[in-house]
Amino acid sequence: MARLRSIFSFLYKNEIRAFLFQLLALLAVAYFFYSAAGNLFTNIEKLGFRTGFDFLNLEAGFDIDEHLIDYSTTSSNLRVFYVGLINTILVSFVGIVFATLIGLIVGISRLSNNWLISKLASGYIELFRNIPILLQILFWYNILLISLPHPRKSIEFFDSIFINLRGIYLPKPIAESGFIWVVLVFLAGILLSIWIKRLLKKKHDSTGVSGHISGYLLLLLVALPGLLYWWLGSPLHFDYPALKSFNFQGGMSLSPEFLALLCALSIYTATYIAEAIRSGIESVDKGQKEAAQAMGLTSGQSLKLVVLPQALRVAIPPIINQYLNLTKNSSLATAIGYSELVSIFAGTVLNQVGQALEIILMTMAVYLTLSLLISLVLNIVNHKIRIKQR
Amino acid sequence: MSVFKAEIQQKPPIASVGIFAWLRANLFSSLFSGVLTVSVAYLLYLSLPPLANWALFNADFVTSSNTECTRQGACWAYVIEKIDLFIYGFYPAESYWRVQLAFALALFIIAFMRLARGRQWRFKAIILAFLMYPFVAFVLLYGGFGLEVIETHQWGGLTLTIVVAAVGIIASFPLGILLALGRQSKMKIIRLFSVLYIEFIRGVPLITILFMASVILPLFFTEEMNVDKLLRALIGITLFQAAYIAEVIRGGLQAVPTGQFEAADAIGLNFIQKMSLVILPQALKISIPNIVGSFIALFKDTTLVLIVGLFDVLAMVGLSSSDENWLGRETEGYVFVALILWIILYSMSKYSKNLERRFSTEHKI
Numbered sequence: 100m101a102r103l104r105s106i107f108s109f110l111y112k113n114e115i116r117a118f119l120f121q122l123l124a125l126l127a128v129a130y131f132f133y134s135a136a137g138n139l140f141t142n143i144e145k146l147g148f149r150t151g152f153d154f155l156n157l158e159a160g161f162d163i164d165e166h167l168i169d170y171s172t173t174s175s176n177l178r179v180f181y182v183g184l185i186n187t188i189l190v191s192f193v194g195i196v197f198a199t200l201i202g203l204i205v206g207i208s209r210l211s212n213n214w215l216i217s218k219l220a221s222g223y224i225e226l227f228r229n230i231p232i233l234l235q236i237l238f239w240y241n242i243l244l245i246s247l248p249h250p251r252k253s254i255e256f257f258d259s260i261f262i263n264l265r266g267i268y269l270p271k272p273i274a275e276s277g278f279i280w281v282v283l284v285f286l287a288g289i290l291l292s293i294w295i296k297r298l299l300k301k302k303h304d305s306t307g308v309s310g311h312i313s314g315y316l317l318l319l320l321v322a323l324p325g326l327l328y329w330w331l332g333s334p335l336h337f338d339y340p341a342l343k344s345f346n347f348q349g350g351m352s353l354s355p356e357f358l359a360l361l362c363a364l365s366i367y368t369a370t371y372i373a374e375a376i377r378s379g380i381e382s383v384d385k386g387q388k389e390a391a392q393a394m395g396l397t398s399g400q401s402l403k404l405v406v407l408p409q410a411l412r413v414a415i416p417p418i419i420n421q422y423l424n425l426t427k428n429s430s431l432a433t434a435i436g437y438s439e440l441v442s443i444f445a446g447t448v449l450n451q452v453g454q455a456l457e458i459i460l461m462t463m464a465v466y467l468t469l470s471l472l473i474s475l476v477l478n479i480v481n482h483k484i485r486i487k488q489r
Numbered sequence: 490m491s492v493f494k495a496e497i498q499q500k501p502p503i504a505s506v507g508i509f510a511w512l513r514a515n516l517f518s519s520l521f522s523g524v525l526t527v528s529v530a531y532l533l534y535l536s537l538p539p540l541a542n543w544a545l546f547n548a549d550f551v552t553s554s555n556t557e558c559t560r561q562g563a564c565w566a567y568v569i570e571k572i573d574l575f576i577y578g579f580y581p582a583e584s585y586w587r588v589q590l591a592f593a594l595a596l597f598i599i600a601f602m603r604l605a606r607g608r609q610w611r612f613k614a615i616i617l618a619f620l621m622y623p624f625v626a627f628v629l630l631y632g633g634f635g636l637e638v639i640e641t642h643q644w645g646g647l648t649l650t651i652v653v654a655a656v657g658i659i660a661s662f663p664l665g666i667l668l669a670l671g672r673q674s675k676m677k678i679i680r681l682f683s684v685l686y687i688e689f690i691r692g693v694p695l696i697t698i699l700f701m702a703s704v705i706l707p708l709f710f711t712e713e714m715n716v717d718k719l720l721r722a723l724i725g726i727t728l729f730q731a732a733y734i735a736e737v738i739r740g741g742l743q744a745v746p747t748g749q750f751e752a753a754d755a756i757g758l759n760f761i762q763k764m765s766l767v768i769l770p771q772a773l774k775i776s777i778p779n780i781v782g783s784f785i786a787l788f789k790d791t792t793l794v795l796i797v798g799l800f801d802v803l804a805m806v807g808l809s810s811s812d813e814n815w816l817g818r819e820t821e822g823y824v825f826v827a828l829i830l831w832i833i834l835y836s837m838s839k840y841s842k843n844l845e846r847r848f849s850t851e852h853k854i
Contacts, residue, residue, distance in 0.1 A: 121678040128682060135709040142708045213522045214515035215529055229834035230827050231789040233796075234803055238823045245820065427694040434796055445700060455704040463693045463701075470692035 154452045163438045165354055176448050183440035190360055191426040197365035202372025209377045228370035233431050235367055240359035240435045259339050268340035271351040277334035281324050288319035356437035368425045372418050379414025412484045423473045554814040567818040568825045571809040578645015578800055588648050591629040641719040645800035653791045657726040658784050665734030673742050690732035695790050699725045703797040722794045733783050741776030778848055781841040802826055
């Protein structure tokens with residue numbers, strides 16, 4: 100017995116155990132994939148599905164109401180993928196902007212010394228973050244559908260904006276050939292202002308003389324582009340929507356599905372952003388504010404120079420995570436049929452061609468890429484805002 | 490002889506005590522604050538009465554169909570008539586007692602655990618209850634052992650929502666612990682697998698995983714293993730939740746001081762003893778508030794099962810308002826379901842805040 104034990108004593112070495120254990124895990128995972136793949140291929144063959152990505156070139160054959168790039172029923176399934184992807188990015192981006200705005204207002208209101216405002220803000224947070232997002236999407240969609248009027252009885256603003264059951268119709272800006280120059284000048288103006296801002300800061304740091312940037316901003320961002328726009332003869336005009344038989348034609352439109360989704364996503368995510376901002380501001384030590392006061396900073400300076408830089412360091416990482424969550428939650432649009440990736444690609448296209456594996460893997464790959472990109476941004480931001488030790 | 494005469498005491502100015510002081514400090518501390526108060530109060534005055542009228546004063550509570558809901562407000566009669574559908578789904582009415590018994594048993598176990606606090610046998614009782622209860626509840630809900638079998642496609646409503654959430658949290662726990670340990674392991678391949686799994690799951694929306702579970706999972710199995718629709722969704726939710734639980738537990742593991750690991754090694758415990766007797770009890774205790782937080786997120790996510798064709802409490806709105814007697818009553822349905830879920834989620838989040846406060850080691854000022 101003792102001899103047997105000494106023969107197998109090598110099993111008691113940590114390295115060898117670790118090696119055997121990992122080998123076992125590797126084999127188990129490999130076996131799982133092997134047998135799953137085996138079953139998968141026999142099942143697919145039995146059901147007569149095609150495999151591979153050829154389906155992407157087939158004609159889609161269904162119409163999509165909302166597309167920012169050219170699309171028709173004769174477009175390919177790959178085109179559907181792009182349309183869905185762009186719509187996902189569109190609704191996520193607009194949602195992020197609104198969620199940040201609402202979250203910022205609510206988060207600051209939550210800390211207000213005005214009793215009514217702060218109670219209202221915390222009521223908002225408690226109400227909307229404890230209702231599932233899918234329920235909120237369905238709820239707003241339902242509310243929009245029952246409250247919006249028929250196209251013939253649209254609500255109008257200035258004969259150019261129309262709101263009805265089919266959505267909101269807005270004038271569509273159409274740029275003529277010269278307009279690109281105005282945009283370019285404007286962008287150059289932004290870059291220049293950033294450079295001037297840096298220059299002014301450097302001057303302030305070395306001499307203590309502070310300069311004002313507002314004059315430069317007015318010149319670079321308003322006056323120059325405006326002058327150019329006038330000189331080129333106003334190279335931008337609007338295509339107005341107009342009622343034709345059953346519905347509005349022309350202009351650009353936002354569907355009720357888009358609006359409901361946008362509303363739910365921004366209201367829901369704003370509660371988390373508000374909480375992040377609140378906990379960020381609360382995380383700043385009381386002594387910091389007192390020290391700022393003792394140094395004679397005004398309350399505005401204390402907020403700008405002492406509190407906010409420290410608060411944002413705590414608040415920004417969870418806020419970026421919420422941006423990712425919002426993007427992932429936009430996939431719930433499939434419940435109301437807004438034409439984003441999951442709805443039209445993993446929904447309609449999947450039902451038509453039946454190649455579930457390829458389609459769902461492609462969809463997952465999109466979200467994985469987005470979340471990797473956002474974590475990359477998060478890492479960079481974390482690196483930038485970390486406490487700089489001497 | 491001087492006589493002490495009490496002076497008449499002056500009262501403090503009216504603006505510094507009582508309700509006026511409170512109003513001044515909390516509502517009108519500055520011009521801006523005052524303007525804000527007045528405008529917000531006006532907005533509330535504009536919006537609250539119509540809402541209250543709709544929900545209560547102009548609402549119908551007792552009618553037998555849509556057409557009899559003649560007042561302007563909500564038609565709660567619809568919710569009252571469909572309440573069984575919202576709670577039990579298509580579960581046969583004569584078997585409602587089985588659902589009730591299962592939930593009563595769960596409540597009893599929770600109450601029992603609180604009462605037994607401090608007793609020696611409490612821990613064993615908890616383990617026993619956790620091992621026995623899922624089995625008992627399954628027999629009660631599904632059938633067998635002399636009870637009539639009720640197929641899972643008849644399950645629905647709030648019952649289904651709670652079943653999905655409960656199974657999700659309990660089943661994801663062991664897998665989550667394994668993944669967390671794997672991610673902390675020194676063995677490279679194990680760590681790689683754990684990291685890949687966790688990051689993959691956390692990077693994609695739950696809905697794609699549910700699609701995967703409902704469309705692709707059947708293809709992975711041989712044809713004899715015909716997997717039930719509910720079970721498929723449960724597998725998807727469990728795999729999803731495990732990744733999140735793993736991250737929560739990893740946070741707990743990282744908070745256990747290295748000395749504890751070294752001490753366990755020093756007294757000669759093997760890996761399993763070290764983890765189960767020394768490290769995990771501490772790590773799990775630290776992560777309890779976050780586990781509750783992750784359970785709240787899971788509970789919200791269970792509503793997604795309606796997209797893969799299960800009838801949870803939210804799906805009942807669409808279903809019941811397509812009854813021709815009650816057409817177009819979605820709004821009441823959504824408000825009712827929102828209220829139920831809000832009460833559950835709000836009390837859970839209060840509970841988790843409470844736990845966080847109790848477990849926090851920060852210095853209280």
